[in-house]
Amino acid sequence: MVLRLDRAFFTRDTLTVARELLGARLVRVVDGRRIAGRVVEAEAYVGEGDQASHARFGPTARNAPMYGPPGHAYVYLIYGMYNCLNAVTDTEGLPAAVLLRALEPVEGVKSMRDARGEVSDTLLTSGPGRLCQALGVTRALDGVDLCRREAELFFEEDVTLPDEAIVAVPRVGVTGGAGARSAPWRFCVKGSPHLSRAPG
DNA sequence: GAATCGATGGTCT
């Protein structure tokens, strides 16, 4: 039996969770069928002091899940047409989450293609908007518990990656500045063909 | 390959 990532996994420092999510399998269940991929890229967003975080202006209706208990989903709409999926981390009350930026397709590739169109494997789930489209993740899943037994979206243990296989670089879409703005909080599996873009 | 640009709508100062 494959081990699922539980509440305790997410109830930790956000950078640790982001790092350890690499190699884990993100599973979406639709009509009893599994659609899944290994995480190859993820970004950490930590606290109200993080000037790149949606929580930088304090609690709002949109970012409410970030303030809630860890192990839940935070899904939001970006640029009016794409969804992005985060896993809420750390302790309740502290707004923190890990953005899933890219997967390596593993299960239900046909379903992914139905949702994404006839694109190459490397374009199927290589981006936060793309992976949500491939797995059928929409705002309907905003706030859902990823640790419930009956969850339709959850993580499983899969591959364990050594530190040498991982690079930490500045986050995407976060420009200049000091401190958290330029912090290397984007974690990538070195050399993976499924990254949203080349690291660095 | 790299740079640029439009689509499209929710969210927040």
Add this chain to the structure above:
DNA sequence: GACCATCGATTCT
């Protein structure tokens, strides 16, 4: 009213 934690098509070198 400005700004996006994006993507895909188009237009260059």
